[in-house]
Amino acid sequence: MKLNLKIWRQKSTTDKGHFEQHPIDGVIPEMSFLEMLDVLNDTLSAAGKENIAFDHDCREGICGSCSMVINGVAHGPTRGTTCQTYMRNFRDGQTIVIEPFRATAFPVLCDLVVDRSAFDRIQQAGGFVSVNVGGAPEGNSVPISKVNADLAMDAAQCIGCGACVAACKNASAMLFVAAKVGHLRLLPQGEPEAKDRVKKMVAQMDSEGFGNCTNQYECEAVCPKEIRADFISLLNREYLGASVFPRPM
Amino acid sequence: MVPSFLKSSLGRKYAMGFTGLLLVGFVLGHLAGNLLIFQGPEALNGYAEFLEEAGHGMAVWIARTGLLAIFVSHLVLAFQLRRENNRARQVGYDQESALVSNWASRHMFLTGLVILVFVIYHICHFTLGVTDTSAEWRVRLEGKNRPHYVDVYAMVTKGFQDPRVSLFYCFCQILLGLHIWHGASSWFQSLGINRSAWRRSTSWVGPILALVVIVGNCAIPISVMGGLGMSHGAPSHLGQIPALTLKESEKQRDLKNSMGGGAEKTGGFSIPKE
Amino acid sequence: MKLNARVPDGPLAEKWDNCKMGMKLVNPANKRKYHVIVVGTGLAGGACAASLAELGYQVSTFCFQDSPRRAHSIAAQGGINAAKNYPNDGDSVERLFLDTIKGGDYRARESNVYRLAQTSVNIIDQCVAQGVPFAREYGGQLDNRSFGGAQVSRTFYCRGQTGQQLLLGAYASLNRQIEKGRVKSHTRHEMMDLVLVDGKAKGIIVRDMVTGQIERHAADAVVLASGGYGPVFYLSTNAMGCNVSATYRAFKRGAMFANPCYTQIHPTCIPVTGDFQSKLTLMSESLRNDGRIWVPKKQGDTRAPGTIPESERDYYLERKYPSYGNLAPRDIASRAAKEACDAGRGVGQFGRGVNLDFADAINRLGAKTIAERYGNLFDMYSHITGENPYQAPMRIYPAVHYVMGGLWVDYRLMSNIPGLFVLGEANFSDHGANRLGASALMQGLADGYFIAPYTITDYLAGMKPSGDTTQTKEFAQTESEVGQRLSKLQNVKGKHSCQEFHRELGKLVWEYCGMARTKAGLTKVLGLIPELRNRFWKEVSVPGSGQGINQALENANRVADFLEFAEVMCTDALTREESCGAHFREEYQTEEGEAQRNDEDFSFVSAWEYAGEGTAPLLTKEPLQPEFVKPSVRSYK
Structure with missing residues (x-):
């Protein structure tokens, strides 16, 4: 396959950035999208030109590193992460536009690499259960209904890739925060800090400069782990409860 | 805690959803009242009189003040959120694509702006009566407790006889419907009521309400264009009503102009002809 | 070199308790004066950093990923073993110990493995308390499933993403400490070298991968939890970023590399x-x-x-x-x-x-x-x-898939360099010649939550806080060496991407040091690797500058280490003239084609010592004396 790649290049956060055209030949359908970029980088290296920087690591859809918008869709045309996108989903001669995740809260560091530490800071604000090593009770001492455990797992599957933010027209991080809040809210271990947690995490989310949720569910549509926007409703509910009734009396 | 709640993104979404809910409530109530037009002049005018008279004439002003406050809050929040959302993505994508969102959800701000323009026009048109240059329908009927009240039936049926006006109304109702389509579907989500099992059902609330609003509100201008109320305002009917005194009509016009309606000066009221 | 594994005395079941009782403690008020560096934020590193911070130490974590949560522990699918015996099917600490020893083909240190089995039960409790959504039965109790190499159901799991959930648990604990200011997290930072002051690990040199800045970081102890070296084969199930650099640099500074030939397929x-x-x-x-x-x-x-x-x-x-x-x-x-x-x-x-x-x-x-x-x-x-x-x-x-080999550590998970602790896949300690399914997660968390915090405390208790030593000549020296090496890489200005060399190296080691190894093949590849390495240093192209993000430079730096490390691995494979666990030497097989262990001559840990560039590493043997389990032959006919 022959393709025409239109790739975003940006030297640093302060650089303005521009698109660069890279025709590429010899792409085969079995290649993953990132392998296709590897091949391009090999050619660039051989020519002594700077490689295209992109985040990637596990290449099996779980680490959440890869972060590209391919032809306008976060992670590309197939459900799953960029690393699980294969070239057989593209046509010979096609122009492919490759852009970084775009959000003010995710500044571009270089080319397709963005800084998603805002997600870490949201987690640091309260995305944990305050338990020290050594203080844990017997694992089976608190039964957890299978329904709750399964729902918590649905939320906990979030890989923190940020595709939800990239796909949202407002660059909102609601699905991410909802998944994090939802996971711990659904388990008894998370209960004691639930109200504090949701308020702190939402406050941090707001201060990072993410946009607001407008219930379009584009986030849900691109989420590689298929996390449901239902968790956003849960987040809203939790937040209202925590704000209006922060204390039992 | 309430102020900080309302400062947060989620709190303001709640406020947006809640004010939207109240506004849609108003739209539906307004629609229900309007539909009395199909029951004839008495029903509609009786209803109008009821509204004006309720609570010694206070209720309508309380309602109007409340409505204005809600509307303005909805508006202010919309502008605020819009500004933040624009800030949240300063560099856009070269290629934009929407996978699941519909046109209505992506253009809430646009439809909202059109509705704002419409509401202003609508108030000028019917409530204040400043836009209609002929104004021949602003006939005052004798009231029970007050000497006169507006013949709403005549006002509406004559007002919609201008096809441009009717078309604009219908157009705006469609946009209002689209706005409600997404807005109402979002309530359950924004207000945190949605549950996984309900989501499918609640997603229908918007489209259904939108349909009700569009069909209901458009039915009136369309019916008028199709001949509804043509016979209204016949001399026999008119005969029972004392014509407006010039003095009153002057007062009425001065009031309109002073409220900034910007309406053209007309030669005063003329009694509707046959 | 003489290796002292510091295995405590006493019966197997009491060794860890005895060891803990013998350890010194640090006064709570003094803990914040000590600073520990943790390299790698996977299960072992993340858990260790969080636990140390909970105790009150100042901790700095370093990872090359953009977030601690992306360490490759996240990719483990199957589950985590623990001798809870919830299904009442006869499991016990002893049985888990036995299965792990046997699974490792009797090439693991018994005392370590027993401690692993003992702590396994605490891990589950800890993870449940953190909010790890383990699979549950309808009654709300934890669910178990069976896994390879065991006849009991002792594996706890979170669908097919157990590693992810356990890592997120450790990451959450880490976040809590970051929020409290006790952990300083350095993401997109890669360790470039280890700094020794007076023969003790006192800090590291790192490269800020965003700015390209070379930085010095000093501490009282350094923990390496930098994972395995699977990508020496280029193709593996490991993440692209997994590398040997952190452990290999420590090796070049004197840490022993143990059993590098034990690689699981x-x-x-x-x-x-x-x-x-x-x-x-x-x-x-x-x-x-x-x-x-x-x-x-x-x-x-x-x-x-x-x-x-x-x-x-x-x-x-x-x-x-x-x-x-x-x-x-x-x-x-x-x-x-x-x-x-x-x-x-x-x-x-x-x-x-x-x-x-x-x-x-x-x-x-x-x-x-x-x-x-x-x-x-x-x-x-x-x-x-x-x-x-x-x-x-x-x-x-x-x-x-996984490497059992790693830096040599004693019972207290300290390498032969004082103050250098090595945890998780980066060390060699618990899996012998072959790892059983669902044991990697167990080891990472046992090391991080329950072992290293004790042993590191003991180490720190024996010294005064060293404060900021970054201005010493050792730091300056090491930093300048790092800088020289990076500019050397960039100045080759050849015509081939480093990926090409990596691919070629992978093919070589996979061919000759992969699933089946022979003396002839290993001897041959030991000749080919230096050739390839020489070519690398003449022909590699590392475009871009040292400033800012330069992934080509990052890769080249790692590949250069793989090119050296591969030789150590193949040397180990050549020296181990037996077949055991994942190490299969074609010369040593039974008539039916099964692996033939040689307990008489090879019941030892091979610990390799760096002997200078172009010189074969030196072998030290840590004898394994199975006291409690009698080695037997596996048969699957």
Whole structure:
């Protein structure tokens, strides 16, 4: 396959950035999208030109590193992460536009690499259960209904890739925060800090400069782990409860 | 805690959803009242009189003040959120694509702006009566407790006889419907009521309400264009009503102009002809 | 060099308690004066950093990923073992210990393994308390499943993402400490070298991967939890970023590298489809429960699998191991696949694959049942290959998956360099020559939550806080060496990307130091690797500047270390003249083709010491004296 790649290049956060055209030949359908970029980088290296920087690591859809918008869709045309996108989903001669995740809260560091530490800071604000090593009770001492455990797992599957933010027209991080809040809210271990947690995490989310949720569910549509926007409703509910009734009396 | 709640993104979404809910409530109530037009002049005018008279004439002003406050809050929040959302993505994508969102959800701000323009026009048109240059329908009927009240039936049926006006109304109702389509579907989500099992059902609330609003509100201008109320305002009917005194009509016009309606000066009221 | 494993006295079951009782403590008010560096934020590193901070130490963490949560522990699928005996099927600490020792083919230190089994039960409690959403039964109790190498159900799991959930638990604990200001997290920072002051580990030199800045970081102790070196084979199920650099740099500073030749191969991975391939994807072993493995009898048979008649198929595992058949253990299944492909009977584009056929199972049970059992795996396969495994057989091939070898550590997880602790896959300690399924997560967390915090405390208690030593000549010296090396890499200005060299290296070690090894092959590859390395240093192209993000430079730096490390690994494989666990030397096999251990001569840990560039490393043996378990021969006929 022959393709025409239109790739975003940006030297640093302060650089303005521009698109660069890279025709590429010899792409085969079995290649993953990132392998296709590897091949391009090999050619660039051989020519002594700077490689295209992109985040990637596990290449099996779980680490959440890869972060590209391919032809306008976060992670590309197939459900799953960029690393699980294969070239057989593209046509010979096609122009492919490759852009970084775009959000003010995710500044571009270089080319397709963005800084998603805002997600870490949201987690640091309260995305944990305050338990020290050594203080844990017997694992089976608190039964957890299978329904709750399964729902918590649905939320906990979030890989923190940020595709939800990239796909949202407002660059909102609601699905991410909802998944994090939802996971711990659904388990008894998370209960004691639930109200504090949701308020702190939402406050941090707001201060990072993410946009607001407008219930379009584009986030849900691109989420590689298929996390449901239902968790956003849960987040809203939790937040209202925590704000209006922060204390039992 | 309430102020900080309302400062947060989620709190303001709640406020947006809640004010939207109240506004849609108003739209539906307004629609229900309007539909009395199909029951004839008495029903509609009786209803109008009821509204004006309720609570010694206070209720309508309380309602109007409340409505204005809600509307303005909805508006202010919309502008605020819009500004933040624009800030949240300063560099856009070269290629934009929407996978699941519909046109209505992506253009809430646009439809909202059109509705704002419409509401202003609508108030000028019917409530204040400043836009209609002929104004021949602003006939005052004798009231029970007050000497006169507006013949709403005549006002509406004559007002919609201008096809441009009717078309604009219908157009705006469609946009209002689209706005409600997404807005109402979002309530359950924004207000945190949605549950996984309900989501499918609640997603229908918007489209259904939108349909009700569009069909209901458009039915009136369309019916008028199709001949509804043509016979209204016949001399026999008119005969029972004392014509407006010039003095009153002057007062009425001065009031309109002073409220900034910007309406053209007309030669005063003329009694509707046959 | 003399190695002292510091194994405590006493009966096996009391060793850890005895050890803990003998340890010194640090006054709570003094703890914040001590600073510990943790390199790597996976299960071991993340857990250790959080636990140390909880105790009150000042901790700095470093990871090359953009977030601590992305460490490769996240990719572990199956589960985590613990001797809880919830199913009442006879499990116990002793049985878990025994299974792990046997699984490791009697090449692990008994005391370490016993402690691992003991702490396993605490890990589950800790993770539950953190909010890890383990699978539950309807009654709300924790669910267990069985896993390879054990006859009891002791594996706790979170769907197919156990590693992810455990890591997120450790990450959450870490976040809590970051929020409290006790942990300073440095993401997108790569350790470039270890700094020794007076022979003790006192800090590291790192490169800020965003700015390109070289930084000095000083501490009272350094913890390496930087994972395994699987990508020395280029293609593996490891993440692209997994590397040997942190441990290898420590090796070059004097830390011993133990058992580098113990590399585990997983039999059911999706085969290579081309030279461009960067990564191999693991498919759950459970597929072998219903799939039948075969290759055509004829060499170079390129007919579509469905058109090859039964009589021309070789169900080689069923033929060779009638009683275990397709369920033969990982190493045996892997080697048999290699043999078939070496004989030219492999399938697929490159002839490096075997069929895993579900046609019989689908006929017998119906496609619906198969979909219920393996639906997600079938989907994953068709997603990656674009083929429908319900209609045509899957193609599978073994791939490098985990490394048992790592830096040598004593019972207290400290390397031979005082103050340098090594945890998780980066050390060699608990799995012997072969790791059992669901044990890697257990080891990482045991090391991080329950062992290192004690042993590091003991180490720190014996010294005064050293404060900021970054201005010492040792730091300056090491930093300048790092800088020189990076500019050397950039100044080669050759014509080949470092990936090309990495690929080539991978092919070499996979060929000669992969599933089956021979003296001749290893000797040959030990000649080829230096050649390749020389070419690398003459022909590699590392474009871009040292400032800002430069992934080509990052890769080249790692590949350069792999090119040196590969030699240590092959040397170890050559020296170990026996077959044990994952290390299979073709010369040492039974008549039936099984691995033949040589307990008499090789019951030891090979610890290698750096002896300078271009010089073969020096071997020190840590004898393994099995006191409690008598080694026996495995048979799967």
